[in-house]
Amino acid sequence: MLLKSIAILAALFVIRYLAKQGLLLGFHKTAFTHWPGPCRSVSPVEYGAEDMVLTKNGLAIITSGIDVAYRGDVTDPRISAAPGKLFAFNFNKPEQNATELEFAIGTDSEFSPHGISIWEEGSETRIFVVNHRQDAETIEIFKLIGDIAKPKIEHIKSVQNPLFTSVNDVLATGPSSFYATNDGYLRFTAWRVLETLLSRPWGSVVHYDGSEAKVVVGSTFEYNGMGLSLDGQFVYIARPFTSSIMIYERSSETNDLAFHQEIAIGALPDNIFVHPVTGDLWSGCTAIGYRLLAAFENIDNWAPSLVVRVRPLGTKDRPFEQFKVYDVFSDDGNIMSSSSSAAVVGNGLLIGSVMQKLVYCDMKVDSTLSRDTY
Amino acid sequence: MWWKIIILGISVVLAWRILGFVYFMGPHRTIHTHWPGPCRNLAPIRSGAEGIALSSLQGLAFISSGYKTADVTDERIKNSLARVFLFDFNKPDGDAKELELIGDVRLASPHGISLWEDKEGIQIFLVDHRLTEDTIEIEPPLSLRHTRTIYNPLFANLNDVIATGDSSFYVTNAASVRDGPLLTISFLLQLSTGSVVYYDGVTARQVAGNGKILNGITSSSDGRFIFVSYMVDEAIVVFRREGDGSLMRVQTISLSAILDNLFYDPATGDLLASCGIPIGFFTMITDYGHKAPSNLLRIRPLSGGRDNPFETYNIVELFADDGYLLSVSSSAALFQDKLLLGSVLEKAALCEIRYAND
Numbered sequence: 001m002l003l004k005s006i007a008i009l010a011a012l013f014v015i016r017y018l019a020k021q022g023l024l025l026g027f028h029k030t031a032f033t034h035w036p037g038p039c040r041s042v043s044p045v046e047y048g049a050e051d052m053v054l055t056k057n058g059l060a061i062i063t064s065g066i067d068v069a070y071r072g073d074v075t076d077p078r079i080s081a082a083p084g085k086l087f088a089f090n091f092n093k094p095e096q097n098a099t100e101l102e103f104a105i106g107t108d109s110e111f112s113p114h115g116i117s118i119w120e121e122g123s124e125t126r127i128f129v130v131n132h133r134q135d136a137e138t139i140e141i142f143k144l145i146g147d148i149a150k151p152k153i154e155h156i157k158s159v160q161n162p163l164f165t166s167v168n169d170v171l172a173t174g175p176s177s178f179y180a181t182n183d184g185y186l187r188f189t190a191w192r193v194l195e196t197l198l199s200r201p202w203g204s205v206v207h208y209d210g211s212e213a214k215v216v217v218g219s220t221f222e223y224n225g226m227g228l229s230l231d232g233q234f235v236y237i238a239r240p241f242t243s244s245i246m247i248y249e250r251s252s253e254t255n256d257l258a259f260h261q262e263i264a265i266g267a268l269p270d271n272i273f274v275h276p277v278t279g280d281l282w283s284g285c286t287a288i289g290y291r292l293l294a295a296f297e298n299i300d301n302w303a304p305s306l307v308v309r310v311r312p313l314g315t316k317d318r319p320f321e322q323f324k325v326y327d328v329f330s331d332d333g334n335i336m337s338s339s340s341s342a343a344v345v346g347n348g349l350l351i352g353s354v355m356q357k358l359v360y361c362d363m364k365v366d367s368t369l370s371r372d373t374y
Numbered sequence: 375m376w377w378k379i380i381i382l383g384i385s386v387v388l389a390w391r392i393l394g395f396v397y398f399m400g401p402h403r404t405i406h407t408h409w410p411g412p413c414r415n416l417a418p419i420r421s422g423a424e425g426i427a428l429s430s431l432q433g434l435a436f437i438s439s440g441y442k443t444a445d446v447t448d449e450r451i452k453n454s455l456a457r458v459f460l461f462d463f464n465k466p467d468g469d470a471k472e473l474e475l476i477g478d479v480r481l482a483s484p485h486g487i488s489l490w491e492d493k494e495g496i497q498i499f500l501v502d503h504r505l506t507e508d509t510i511e512i513e514p515p516l517s518l519r520h521t522r523t524i525y526n527p528l529f530a531n532l533n534d535v536i537a538t539g540d541s542s543f544y545v546t547n548a549a550s551v552r553d554g555p556l557l558t559i560s561f562l563l564q565l566s567t568g569s570v571v572y573y574d575g576v577t578a579r580q581v582a583g584n585g586k587i588l589n590g591i592t593s594s595s596d597g598r599f600i601f602v603s604y605m606v607d608e609a610i611v612v613f614r615r616e617g618d619g620s621l622m623r624v625q626t627i628s629l630s631a632i633l634d635n636l637f638y639d640p641a642t643g644d645l646l647a648s649c650g651i652p653i654g655f656f657t658m659i660t661d662y663g664h665k666a667p668s669n670l671l672r673i674r675p676l677s678g679g680r681d682n683p684f685e686t687y688n689i690v691e692l693f694a695d696d697g698y699l700l701s702v703s704s705s706a707a708l709f710q711d712k713l714l715l716g717s718v719l720e721k722a723a724l725c726e727i728r729y730a731n732d
Contacts, residue, residue, distance in 0.1 A: 023402065028397075028402055028403075029404075030630035030631065032631075032669075032671065032689060032690065032691035033688075033689070033690050033691065033731055034408060034690055034691045034692065034694075034730075034731060035729070035731055036408075036729065037728075037729045038729070266404035266406060267404075267406075308406065324407065324696065325406045325407070325696075326406055326407050326408055327406040327407070327408045327694065328408065330408075330691065334731075364411075364728045364729035365408075365409060365410060365411055365728050365729055367407050367408050367409040369412060
């Protein structure tokens with residue numbers, strides 16, 4: 001009798017788990033193509049544009065050639081084979097190609113980039129890049145020099161810390177300080193797959209103040225891209241596994257984070273771009289989870305791409321108490337696979353993907369503008 | 375022992391069917407807003423714009439308004455006026471105009487609408503759900519002068535109509551019964567009781583059957599093909615018309631979306647399918663203020679001969695809304711770069727298309 005009850009309970013747990021995973025993986029979902037205007041693929045980016053940042057004068061710096069080997073999963077070998085690079089794209093000359101930025105990181109040039117951030121103060125611009133080195137998670141800090149037509153970057157230093165367990169994205173808070181999201185704990189081992197499958201909350205958000213690091217949010221599960229509100233009061237963190245964006249209140253003195261709100265956005269967000277004028281959150285997302293997994297196994301299986309725009313409609317203290325989500329760009333197999341990042345200047349929309357292309361769209365439509373509603 | 379197996383078998387089948395119904399209701403579907411250009415609501419439509427018939431020659435759209443079902447509980451819907459509106463695409467900044475109905479007829483619950491245009495003028499074909507029967511009205515505008523009411527026992531639970539001559543048409547039946555517990559069971563268990571009926575001007579006969587909930591129906595400009603929404607199957611079925619009015623199934627276009635009415639664009643040969651989330655409709659009939667999402671898909675034929683124009687096609691989502699502009703969309707009409715959209719119970723919207731994928 002007892003055995004029967006245990007068996008039924010166990011079966012129910014399994015069914016619940018499978019249903020949850022099934023809904024997350026999105027087997028029931030369909031992606032429809034719709035662009036906001038004419039779009040084109042930007043050469044010569046071929047192997048990813050996972051994350052990007054935007055300078056005040058309209059230059060985008062993009063990480064390419066992400067190697068997800070740190071997650072210990074079996075993926076298409078072409079993903080690991082792709083060399084890690086940094087590209088620049090000039091929004092002021094959007095018809096031009098992206099240019100590859102050359103740099104050297106000390107003697108061992110291991111460069112497996114992931115998230116990227118930017119700090120602009122006065123005339124100095126610093127670029128922060130997550131680098132999955134074999135032996136440790138490293139944040140590389142660069143200086144951006146040269147003019148917008150001929151940008152150059154120079155490596156300043158590499159930052160490592162035992163609290164950097166499995167870094168996904170970085171968010172600069174000063175010339176040498178930053179937040180980093182650890183999307184998990186284990187790296188470069190197959191056990192990491194189990195950590196994710198069993199939803200173990202072994203990730204965290206840490207802050208590095210220039211010399212020391214501390215955990216500001218502990219026990220997190222798969223936190224991904226980060227963004228900072230225009231007034232520096234809120235930190236936005238993408239959590240794709242719950243199709244939501246986590247909002248934290250930030251203390252500018254201590255850099256501590258306090259949980260504020262979780263917003264469900266109906267898509268799996270990767271990286272977040274906070275629009276420098278409107279403060280809206282633009283996010284390169286995955287529309288259908290299982291198709292992204294299929295793309296990791298074979299990059300020829302294009303995963304549908306989606307860029308959403310989340311517009312806050314709340315108050316100054318609770319900006320996202322009410323909000324509206326717009327699907328700005330959606331594509332299933334026409335121009336790009338597996339979108340993960342976005343940047344916007346005027347009507348120009350730049351979209352990056354985890355393992356594939358960089359796409360530029362000239363937006364002819366803005367659904368946030370409406371004529372008189374009856 | 376045997377009883378147990380039989381009961382188990384029946385329970386499994388029933389459970390599977392009901393699960394299918396829950397899936398059909400679509401609580402898991404998400405639709406986010408994105409418009410093809412600036413959009414606005416069209417005054418003064420507030421009680422629905424369930425069907426739209428377009429004269430593409432003249433740029434005139436006829437909109438049926440005031441649809442209601444027996445299960446409606448919200449007073450605002452129950453007491454809504456049954457009317458036909460006119461929108462002139464040639465005056466795109468204007469409002470919709472109510473058409474005066476001349477003749478000894480009172481509309482009850484207008485549903486699908488179609489028109490036939492020839493040298494004599496425009497005839498409007500309107501599905502109306504009277505208290506005890508479903509009928510088709512034929513009336514020429516522009517103040518609608520009622521000509522005929524057509525009732526036939528094969529008009530079981532009419533949804534939409536497509537005119538094929540000045541007094542001939544096809545209609546879709548969503549089910550084989552009009553209301554009552556049998557209809558509820560038919561929907562819950564997704565029984566295939568829907569059908570397509572052809573009326574040749576004198577008699578009616580069923581030309582397609584065994585559909586789950588058949589909804590919108592339209593035809594190509596040359597009248598060779600009839601397109602039907604198979605709502606539960608999330609597909610458009612393409613039929614070829616034979617000389618005697620019978621239909622030959624040519625193709626099934628899978629949409630992975632729950633669709634209502636169809637619009638055939640004579641300029642491009644594209645099909646537009648107005649889609650939504652059914653649970654939104656069922657919530658709205660109890661609460662008129664409820665906002666449920668809508669989207670519009672464009673199916674563009676890419677290749678195919680005269681016998682099967684949609685052999686290959688692409689699908690683009692032209693419009694989507696979270697419900698605040700258009701709640702539970704049901705119909706659409708495209709004229710040049712203007713898109714008119716209707717909802718089952720509430721408002722209509724007019725959008726300008728600034729950009730659409732090829």
